Amino acid sequence: MSALALTLAYAGFTAVCLAMERHHRQLLGRPPARRTATSLRATGFVLLGLALAACLLTYDGSVGVILWLGLLTAAGLALVFLLPYAPRLAAGLAVGGPVAAALAAWAAG
């Protein structure tokens, strides 16, 4: 469940990041349309919220929130330092990560 929360936080940050002009250019070579930017940002915050939900499902309230804050730091640092060196991988992980973590959680029962 922690892995799912981490990958959800990472995906959330990636979406928020892509909604910004500079990073959208960096990945896709053009600025985002206004509507795209808005929906990316909204998706991002929803994903960050889902990460919090995943933390609270497995841990007691206070520990869950602390875990979430820690995961946000880890996910953010991973994204920021991956982005300039391997932008495609950075974006791919945002999609692949939560899927893999969800499958793993499902397989583990």
Place this chain on the structure above:
Amino acid sequence: MKDAFRQSMAWVHTWAGILAGTVLYFMFLTGTAGYFDTEIGYWMRPEVPPRAAEVPTAQAVALGLRRLEAQAPNAERWILYPPSGRDVPELTVFWRTLPDADGNVTSRSEVLDRVTGAPLAARATGGGETLYQMHYLLRYLPSRTAYWIVGLCTMLMLVAIVTGVITHKRIFRDFFTFRPGKGQRSWLDAHNVLSVLALPFHLMITYSGLVFFCFTYMPLIVSAAYGAGEANRQAFFDEVFRRPGSAERAGVAAPLASLADMTAEAERRWGSGQIRSIDVRHPGDANARVTFTRAHVTPTSNGDRLTFDGVSGRLLEESLAPPSGPMLVNDTLLSLHEGLFAGPVLRWLYFLSGLAGTAMVGTGLVLWTAKRRKQRGAHPGLALVERLNVGTVAGLPAAVAAYFWANRLLPTDLAARAAWEVHVLFIVWAALLAWAALRPLRRAWIEELTLAAALCALLPVLNALTTDRHLGASLPAGDWALAGFDLAMLGFGATLGAVAYRLARRTHAPEGAAAAQSDGEARGTPSAEPA
């Protein structure tokens, strides 16, 4: 107006950071290592066998009690720590004797084999605890002096955090921005990202760090209500921190009631494996008191205690939470700082945030010199800070690695061996500070980073040469506490090595070309948005 305010805050940020930077870097590095103090201690005592089978708490308590009765029949206090997972992996006992004829008091602790109850023999080492204690006690200083130095630097850290947030005008716009290979701009990006993304941790750790010693830093608050002087101060502490149910020594002998029964009662209430410590005051006295504390499971659970009458065995007091609101805030902040409640995942996140803090201070120190050199050129103050930076930012990691080398290489029968491990750390640090002062600046950076990388990366090799607890054994056994140490050292070695390599490669490029390139980029970047 707004810009003038921001500029003055930038000035405060810069000077708070540079004044305290070296000490803060030391505190962050050793404190971060402290999140794995138990695991480091395990690595540093290779004679201690891998964790054996679980034993029932009652059995461990009986073994500990037998040892305490044999070693310290005339004690003022006994504490037993039954093995309870990560935090207390082995049965541990502590005792403090009553004053002898000359008024001397002896305190000792021992780690016992959980099956036989015999003391576990291991080399004398400071372990992870000494490394962790240095982040607030420093070393070679009276503790009061150390608390004041640490407190002053922590206060400057708090100032630097607040002014840093004010100064950082594109805190959201640059939230994900890191542009490598652009000289000073890259350092600034890294400094910003490391600070902002771990901001909750930085704020929490700094503020709670001050709370730890608030009665040292703000003695007048106590004096205002209780009066000045040591006796009044003690009266305050007794009132605030003394737990209900405590009693003075009666001076009349009486046998201790069954610890086994009390243990059973505590486990009935909390569940098995939940007892963190059993504190016996005045054992063998008519006023004996036995207090059980519960393992930390959440940041607010460290108030859970059971106090028994040590002679009748009757439960006197059950306190589930701190007695007052302020006390709860105090306990929660300290608990957040120490992170004792953290399981494996959260522990690694604490460690990562701590590393981010260390790197934040390190990048901040480097930035100060890069900016100064550009604005004002060389002068003695700048040269001093530049050398200090090399010897600390690159030198201290090498010195900490040397502490681990000393653990494996110092003869096991050396007198004051544990102290010598620490001496090695400071000797190596001092030598690297001197080395940084004598070498050309860039060379010094490359050499010291390379040395730190080598000391880290070769540590698992040294471990394999000197013990049978190396990766070849710990990985197949699935002993992750042990393997994790070696793997983390390999990781640090690779990271430090990569920085050294990049720096060396850039040095070989024509100096003028590199400078012109980075200047042009700094001026003409398209990302220089209006504030």
